[in-house]
Amino acid sequence: MQFGPTTLSPAEESLRREVREFLAAELPPDHRPGLGMAARHDPDFSRKLAARGWVGMAIPPEYGGRGRTAVDRFIVTEELLAAGAPIGAHFVADRQTGPALLHYGTEQQRRTFLPAISAGDCYFSLGMSEPDSGSDLASVRTRASRVEGGWTVTGTKVWTSLAHLNHFFAVLCRTSPVEDGNRHAGLSQLIVDLHAPGVTVSPIPYLDGSHHFNEVALEDVFVPDERVLGEIGSGWRQVTSELAYERSGPDRWLSTFTVLREFLREGPGKAVSDEEATVVGRLAARYWAIRQLSLAVARALDAGAAPAVEAALVKEVGTRFEQEVVEVLRTCAETEVDADSGSLFHALLAEAVLTGPSFTLRGGTTEILRSVAAKGLST
């Protein structure tokens, strides 16, 4: 395991300044910041960001992307999350589906989807979890049967973030039965149009009543051969490598940063008590340390390494820290948290209290990440 020390070059620092200037110009003064990647789904914002070249940064120019480094994407993502910018529409396609299509997609799929993703026009959800399959993904029961010209898919996916607003989702399903006890064989990924006949998207409200998740029922949904992602039977390998993209970035440690920022704006004001200064100083030091770990993973990716264990550890540490920020600020708040008090700090804190438990679940639970890291370190 290696987290090499690294700093940003002058060119990288100048990209950060450009993003800050863009955000200052594009986000209205009354912009309501969001919590990390759960921020608002705003196609106009996604397209504007794309027009500046900051969506599809990891995708090569021949497919409409920008061919930038992982560190450049890290810098842009960090600034967007710190501002609570409305990145909900493009975030998953940009972070995860784009790279997966680049690695496993056919030439036709790359030419169809990657330019649209890079333009901030095409949005994807993730179709992995099922009612009885979360951590144990190999137990998925959604199945696809061979028919002329493609596959028909039947099953139910749950916790499908933003399926009610997005265009497609990559569905992990079983395309052949388990043989010889090898559950990892016979799984495949299909790109399913969320508006196709046979697809029913139903909301699963969050604790605070907001609509983020869905249950997606698939009943004999026809998926043509050209929408098979990668190879039939290689779904397990593809999905596990795809999960590595989603584990180490700033979205795993900045989800509650906007709560801290509003606390500082509204809370202590000019007279910061020693106690508050200590609390904020401790949080700032932890932010900085975790940021260095996360940045080191981005540098390693740019150097051609595959830091899956390091990425798992960043998520394990980062998402627990996101929750700790909420607990610390809750203790600092002078009154009971009141979402309707007119204070943005209180509104964000209330949202974070209700949605924060999910941070250590989504994208792999803490226990699963520890298990990934332990296995990686022992081999």
Ligand SMILES: Cc1cc2nc3c(=O)[nH]c(=O)nc-3n(C[C@H](O)[C@H](O)[C@H](O)COP(=O)(O)OP(=O)(O)OC[C@H]3O[C@@H](n4cnc5c(N)ncnc54)[C@H](O)[C@@H]3O)c2cc1C
């Ligand atoms: C905000 C949010 C957004 C999400 N978005 C999506 C999405 O868009 N698409 C999608 O497909 N899924 C999505 N998910 C689902 C997410 O990936 C699953 O919740 C996660 O994989 C855990 O699965 P589970 O909920 O079934 O919990 P379970 O797997 O049932 O786990 C329950 C508990 O048991 C522990 N556990 C399970 N197995 C082991 C083990 N082998 N060893 C030790 N402990 C274990 C877990 O750590 C956990 O604490 C989302 C979840 C959240 C919270």
